[in-house]
Amino acid sequence: MGLTLTEKILKAHTNDELIKGNTIKIHIDQTLTQDATGTMAYLEFLSMGIDKVRTELSVSYVDHNTLQNGFMNMDDHEFLQSVANKHGIVFSKAGNGICHQLHLENYAKPGKTLLGSDSHTPTSSGIGCLAIGAGGLDVACAMAGRDFAIVCPKVVNVKLVGKLRDGVSAKDIIIHLLGIMTVKGGVNKVIEYTGEGVKTLSVPDRATITNMGAELGATTSVFPSDENTREFLRLQEREEDYIPLSADADAVYDEEYTIDLSTLNPTLSCPSMPDIAKEVDELKGIKVNQVLIGSCTNSSYQDFIKVASILKGNKVHPSVSLGIAPGSKAVLTMITKSGILETLLEAGARILESACGPCIGMGQSPCTDGVSLRTFNRNFYGRSGTKSAQVYLCSPEVAAYSAIKGEIANPLGLKMDLWEQPKTFNKNKALFIEPKFDGEIKMGPNIKPLPKFQPIGKNIKCKVMLSCPDNITTDHIMPAGANVLPYRSNIEKISEFCFYQIDEKFHDDCIANGGGIIVAGANYGQGSSREHAAIAPRYLGIKCVVAESFARIHKKNLINFGILPIEVKFVADKFDDVEINISDNFDVELKNLTKNNVVKAHVELNDEEKELINKGGLLNLA
Ligand code: MIC
Ligand code: SF4
Numbered sequence: 281m282g283l284t285l286t287e288k289i290l291k292a293h294t295n296d297e298l299i300k301g302n303t304i305k306i307h308i309d310q311t312l313t314q315d316a317t318g319t320m321a322y323l324e325f326l327s328m329g330i331d332k333v334r335t336e337l338s339v340s341y342v343d344h345n346t347l348q349n350g351f352m353n354m355d356d357h358e359f360l361q362s363v364a365n366k367h368g369i370v371f372s373k374a375g376n377g378i379c380h381q382l383h384l385e386n387y388a389k390p391g392k393t394l395l396g397s398d399s400h401t402p403t404s405s406g407i408g409c410l411a412i413g414a415g416g417l418d419v420a421c422a423m424a425g426r427d428f429a430i431v432c433p434k435v436v437n438v439k440l441v442g443k444l445r446d447g448v449s450a451k452d453i454i455i456h457l458l459g460i461m462t463v464k465g466g467v468n469k470v471i472e473y474t475g476e477g478v479k480t481l482s483v484p485d486r487a488t489i490t491n492m493g494a495e496l497g498a499t500t501s502v503f504p505s506d507e508n509t510r511e512f513l514r515l516q517e518r519e520e521d522y523i524p525l526s527a528d529a530d531a532v533y534d535e536e537y538t539i540d541l542s543t544l545n546p547t548l549s550c551p552s553m554p555d556i557a558k559e560v561d562e563l564k565g566i567k568v569n570q571v572l573i574g575s576c577t578n579s580s581y582q583d584f585i586k587v588a589s590i591l592k593g594n595k596v597h598p599s600v601s602l603g604i605a606p607g608s609k610a611v612l613t614m615i616t617k618s619g620i621l622e623t624l625l626e627a628g629a630r631i632l633e634s635a636c637g638p639c640i641g642m643g644q645s646p647c648t649d650g651v652s653l654r655t656f657n658r659n660f661y662g663r664s665g666t667k668s669a670q671v672y673l674c675s676p677e678v679a680a681y682s683a684i685k686g687e688i689a690n691p692l693g694l695k696m697d698l699w700e701q702p703k704t705f706n707k708n709k710a711l712f713i714e715p716k717f718d719g720e721i722k723m724g725p726n727i728k729p730l731p732k733f734q735p736i737g738k739n740i741k742c743k744v745m746l747s748c749p750d751n752i753t754t755d756h757i758m759p760a761g762a763n764v765l766p767y768r769s770n771i772e773k774i775s776e777f778c779f780y781q782i783d784e785k786f787h788d789d790c791i792a793n794g795g796g797i798i799v800a801g802a803n804y805g806q807g808s809s810r811e812h813a814a815i816a817p818r819y820l821g822i823k824c825v826v827a828e829s830f831a832r833i834h835k836k837n838l839i840n841f842g843i844l845p846i847e848v849k850f851v852a853d854k855f856d857d858v859e860i861n862i863s864d865n866f867d868v869e870l871k872n873l874t875k876n877n878v879v880k881a882h883v884e885l886n887d888e889e890k891e892l893i894n895k896g897g898l899l900n901l902a
Contacts, residue, residue, distance in 0.1 A: 282528025284435045285502055286470040289410045289525075293393050298432050300534070301468075303886045305427035309392040310337045311419050314379045316344035316640070316760070317397035317810055319356050319769040321416030322363045323730050325423055326721070327899065332368040334425030337387060340364045341372040341379035345765045346635045347642050352766035355724025359769070361713065362722040368715045369423075376711035377608025377634040380404065380576035384487050385610060385705065386712070389521045390505035395422045399494045399809040399833060400576050400657065406487030407512070408505030408525045410470075413494060415811040415837040417898050429888070431832075433470045433499045437533035440477025442542035447691040449586070450485035451578060451655065451675035453539060454492040455547045459557030460537065463751060464803040466498030467832055469534070473503050474527060477541045483512035484580035491577045492657045495554040497806055497831055515705045546690055548653075549673035552661040553751065560678060560690045569650040571596075571683040572603045573676055574632065575639040578655035579607025581614050581702060583676045588620040589698040590680040590691065596628035597686030603644055605632040610706040617706075618699055627684075641665040641761030653688065655679050660755045660807060662781045665762070727769040731815070733842050735896035736823040740860040742796040744852045745822065746783055750801035754834060756781050757805065757813040768812060775816040783854075787820065795821015797860070799852045802827070805834025814841045818897070824860060826850045826870060839889050842897030846870070848881035866890065 283291070287298055296304040311333075313321045318340055340360050345353040357374060364371035372382060379396070380403035388394065390408035394401060397419040404411035414428065422428050438457065457471075471493050473486070481489075486503040493501030503509075504526035513522045546560040573579075573587055584606065596602045604624055606612040612634050615621045624631070638644035639656045645665030646652040652664060652671045659671035672688070681691040748756075758764075758774070759781050767774040779786035790796065798817065804827035805813065814837040817825075824844040838845045846868055852858065856874040866883040885893065895901055 281532055282530035284531040284533060285472055285504060285525060285527040286410065286433065286435045289391060289393065292391070300432050300434055302432050303429050304432045305429050306393060308335060308395045308422040308428050310387065310394040311335050311422050312339045312341060312379055312383055312394065312396040312401060313416065313419055314344050314398050315342040315356055315360055316765055316768050317416045318360055319727065320811060321397045321420045322360060324417045324899065325420040326363065327730065328420065328424050330424045332717070333423040335423055338369045338423050339372060339383065339387060340369045341382060342374040343378045344636045344640055345768070346374045346633060347762055349762065350766060351724065352726040355726045356769055358722045358724065359727055362719055365715050365719050366717060366721060368717060370715065371713040373711040373713065375609065375634065377610070378576045378579065378636055380491065381579055381607030385516055385608060390509060390523050390525050395419050395428055397809055399807065400491050402493050402500040403487045403491040403576055405490040405500050405502045406483050408503060408509055410500055410502060412500050413809045413833055415809055415833060415840055417811060417840045418836065429886070430499060431468045433468055434534035436469050436471045436535040436537070438471055438473050439475035439536065439538045440473060440541055441475050441538060442477055442540045443480045444541045444544060445692065446696065447677050447694050448544050448546055449675045449677060450481060450488040452544050452547045453541065454489045455549050455557050455673065456539065456544055457537070458492070458495055458549065458555040459547070461496050463495055463553060463555045463806055464497050464829070466493065466496030469498050471496065471498050471501035472527065473501070478503060479506065479508065480541065482508055482582060484582045488577055492554070495657055497803065499832060515702060517704065517707055546675060546678050546692060548678065549659055551670045551672065552659050554658060554673060560688060563688045564690055566651060566688045568600055568653055568682050568687055570601045570646045570652040571679050572638050572644060572652065572654045572656070573679050574605030574607065575636065575656040576607065577657040578676050579605060579611065581611050584611065584615050584620050585699045586696040587676045587680040588623040589696040590677065590694060591627035591684065592623050592698055594627055594684045596683050599686055600683050602629045602683045603632050603638065604629045605637050606634050608634055609711060610708070613706040613708065614702060620699060638664070640765070642765065643762060653679050653682055658807065660753045662759065663755045726766070728771065730899055731771050731819055732900065733818055733896045735894055736842060736844060738862045740823050742823065742858060743793050744799055744854055744856045744858060745790055745793065745796040746779060746786060747799045747853050748782065748801070751803045751806060752800055753807035754805055754810050754813040755807055758810055758816055771815055771819050774812055775819045778816040778820060790820035790822070795823060797824045797826060797858060798822055799850050800825065800827035802829045804830050806831040809833045811837045811841065814838045814843060818843055839885070839892050840898045842893060844883060844893055846881050846883055848879055850879050851875065851877060
């Protein structure tokens with residue numbers, strides 16, 4: 281029986297048998313961190329007392345908190361740079377670009393494994409590696425040379441046939457797929473792309489698709505490594521990293537979908553969930569206030585060729601603000617040299633820093649009730665910084681054309697080839713700093729020591745602190761944005777914002793009651809890998825989350841910090857009194873004393889995870 285591409289890469293990185301659903305441990309070749317999750321990850325790494333990272337390559341990027349309004353963000357950057365220098369990690373300074381775009385350009389290699397403390401790490405899988413997002417602690421462990429445990433994934437075959445029409449692009453493929461599979465359809469699965477249509481997609485196209493596989497909840501998504509991959513690596517002057525890789529012709533998949541590219545239309549994700557997919561003609565005519573082009577999903581040079589081809593000779597509509605953030609310094613340099621930048625400026629675009637920026641709510645919040653069209657990957661409630669805003673996700677083509685028209689408009693059939701594809705890529709590495717293995721670790725006053733947590737115990741009597749519906753995101757649990765991100769290294773302070781988006785009293789109620797439990801619907805914790813969404817609730821005394829199901833990364837983060845994720849439907853309201861009894865084998869009895877109902881569940885944990893819960897989290901084991 282033939283192997284899938286996923287199985288081939290997994291087999292080369294594990295000694296465990298690939299039995300679907302079992303926990304397997306895989307060896308990690310490369311890691312990446314970004315600043316917003318990185319400070320925690322490196323505090324955790326430092327607590328392990330290891331001199332030099334034990335991976336082939338580890339890179340520390342600064343791209344999220346680049347506003348520096350106050351000393352806090354810059355303190356974080358100084359800390360990160362000093363750790364990188366001392367412990368053998370390549371450091372990418374602020375202004376160099378977004379971690380995923382940079383990693384794809386500079387370091388991702390077919391056949392390798394990459395673990396990153398950011399949920400969009402799978403972007404690099406567009407090149408044919410297995411790139412997985414995780415919490416900072418898991419990445420710290422990988423840097424320390426420990427294997428990474430995952431549930432051996434099911435493999436989904438998405439067969440692409442035909443060719444996209446002008447005006448339709450990779451973003452439309454993934455939004456279309458999100459409409460079919462939903463934001464929980466990919467949990468514990470790898471999405472593998474096959475079929476003749478794959479050949480029509482460049483590596484940046486593929487990376488747009490694997491990037492947004494995170495929105496499916498997938499462990500990762502992967503494309504074969506083929507002649508397009510070789511060409512991309514040649515442009516990056518690293519053709520030697522190329523190896524051909526693909527699934528066997530008789531590979532067996534767990535699920536299959538076929539997408540005929542020639543029939544796809546431009547498709548948007550509607551407010552406020554990436555899987556609310558609608559074709560552009562259903563939305564045509566909606567007036568737009570803001571258009572933003574950039575983020576790790578759509579900020580490649582190739583994207584800007586299309587955007588500039590549409591904008592050339594046109595003006596941005598008077599009622600639209602168009603912001604553009606090239607994904608990396610290399611892309612910015614290339615659009616400058618080719619004249620694309622001039623075209624964007626002449627049309628009336630604002631040029632933003634090469635960083636995450638508005639995608640993570642660092643500036644550019646829309647006006648009250650504003651309609652914002654973004655080429656990004658997440659439109660969760662409140663993430664833009666304006667709760668009443670209507671945020672749509674779309675391709676660069678839809679974004680650029682709508683910016684001119686002042687309303688959602690259909691770019692189908694437009695020609696977008698006024699500029700040629702590059703002959704070579706800009707390789708200036710001025711903002712990459714190689715480690716020298718010396719110096720002292722710099723810890724400014726905003727960087728607080730990691731808190732210690734007590735184990736939750738076997739008998740818990742407490743109150744429900746929050747009862748919430750399906751698809752709660754980590755942006756609901758631990759919001760980001762310009763007011764909150766500066767406190768990513770300060771758990772006491774950041775916990776004040778916990779659940780602020782949906783329950784402003786959550787923090788105070790937890791303090792008043794000594795914590796309690798959270799009750800939720802399905803797919804709890806989808807979205808970001810930020811472990812603050814586990815640490816802050818734990819800090820506030822949350823002991824268990826009882827949900828119908830969990831997102832993969834968040835479930836692991838909860839366990840890492842000693843919170844028990846109990847998977848069962850439990851009817852409860854805020855402030856209900858509950859009693860939870862946990863056996864040594866993690867059979868759990870949940871009693872709602874207020875409503876007089878009892879539910880039983882079993883929490884499936886491997887031996888290591890049982891120990892984590894029993895000891896109060898991974899930090900107590902270090
Ligand atoms: C995001 O897109 O939500 C982030 C910000 O990149 C997060 C990481 C974080 O919260 O720092 C992610 O995707 O993991
Ligand atoms: Fe940055 Fe947005 Fe990408 Fe997250 S999704 S890494 S915030 S650009």
